[in-house]
Amino acid sequence: MPIAFNHTIVAAHDKRESAEFVSELFGLANPVPFGRFLAVALEHGATLDYMDVADGEQIHPQHYAFLVSEDDFDAIYGKIESRGLQHWADPGGQRPGQINTNDGGRGVYFRDPAGHYLEILTRPYGSGG
Structure with a gap:
């Protein structure tokens, strides 16, 4: 299986x-x-x-990455920008307000309401480009 x-x-x-x-x-x-x-x-x-x-329990932020189509990237990133959500081109947050073009695609990092790190990318890492 x-x-x-x-x-x-x-x-x-x-x-x-x-x-x-x-x-x-x-x-x-x-x-x-x-x-x-x-x-x-x-x-x-x-x-x-x-x-x-539980109330008062600390959340340890996790990273969740989602492979999306180019059209989905445009739609999601449009919502990120229109809502003024903080976002970064890199996981360390050194390039705020930008996207990356790793492996010939596009990617961006942002956080959800619980503080988890979310990433959308259009090409898998190591796929070239």
Whole structure:
């Protein structure tokens, strides 16, 4: 049997706010309740399962990268800019307000409401260009 990624749990202070942020920004279906989680469906059946952390519990930011089409990049990046969301061309945040052109594609980093690092890119790393 081939091995495929199925889901990951994403910690949030407000699971609804974080799940809706990603689903709306990316043009995905609305989050669906699944037990104590709110699930955001991605391609190939994978989901981001948002879960509230206990009051006062610290969230350790994670990095989530999404491979998107050129058209999706334009749409998502347009929303990032129109909403005035901070964003960077690099993971270290040294190039604010810019995108990168790594491997002949485009990419950008930004944060979600829980502080996780999100990245959209149009070409996989190491694909050349």
